Amino acid sequence: MAPVHHRKEVDESYAKEKEAAFAEFIQRKGLKTTRQRNTIVATFFRMRGHVSVEELLNEVKKANSRIGYATVYRTLHLLVESELVEERRFGDGLARYEGHSDVEHHDHMICLECGEIFEFFNPRLEALQEKLAEENDFKIFRHRLELYGACKDPEACANRKQKRQASAGN
Amino acid sequence: MAPVHHRKEVDESYAKEKEAAFAEFIQRKGLKTTRQRNTIVATFFRMRGHVSVEELLNEVKKANSRIGYATVYRTLHLLVESELVEERRFGDGLARYEGHSDVEHHDHMICLECGEIFEFFNPRLEALQEKLAEENDFKIFRHRLELYGACKDPEACANRKQKRQASAGN
DNA sequence: TGGATTGCGAAAACCGTTTTCAATATCCAC
């Protein structure tokens, strides 16, 4: 019932595991292993939260400044295809990418003040959706639930907001 | 508990009422009453469902072929600002506009086969969301719930799909 | 009815994303 926040610490073993899984996917698809893809994937799995393309590119450029948008976009598509990553859109017009959490499925609460995105999961909510679909002769393949609002801890919220604004002027 | 479909018939009185409300809004804002805006608004409130800009423009052009995208976009923004219309995005990358239904708030089931968008509302669902937010010290301003899947009535679905494809080659 | 002001339409700009294309890197067969 408690919210499932994204990982507090991104440990090496997690990133390594994901990198290996991606390498396996690349091989399975008969694609080539490249320096750029490795850099992008390694960078992605060492970031946390819901990463935008720009945020990722900024990080990636620290390792290899010659990598551009095109390759980042292409690699993200591969990550999504490999099912190691999910694409999300929260209505601000840009795609965000999320490495799978420990939980299979979850929904989101988005604070409009500090921009923080919280994850949560509740089985009753899922069951109720299924029930409603059933009643209307509808079969659910996937769903999306987003709660937009404000976190109630003003201190933490203000801190995050400040941090966000600082890193925006990058 | 039954789904709230959009109006089956768009009656004159409904459209007239909305047009009057828009006229009042325009006046209140000190804006000018124009032929084009009237045409667009009148057309919009005589269409049903979740209307895309292109669909609306197509209809509008039947009344006045000189009206272009810019004015339709601008008028839709005014409609949203007037709170007579809500903007929705269902992840196919284009905005859809919805005149308020009889129900204040509702969620959506979207059939990925025929494209039909059903509306529904369930108080238990709303209450559960509030409860979950509460538990996580979060205050909900608004939410979005979309169930993507398939309608279970294959005939109706096929009909709608065909109809949609026919009107696409417009 | 004049004239300040707002709105219009066409075209250009925008913005996030995708594609193109020539140059480069990968990797399998030898």
Next chain:
DNA sequence: GTGGATATTGAAAACGGTTTTCGCAATCCA
């Protein structure tokens, strides 16, 4: 290893939906 077929890269152009610009037209208040 090396060659060579093939995949990948990066820069720039294209894209698609939306917004803005700009010169002209319409509105509406005094």
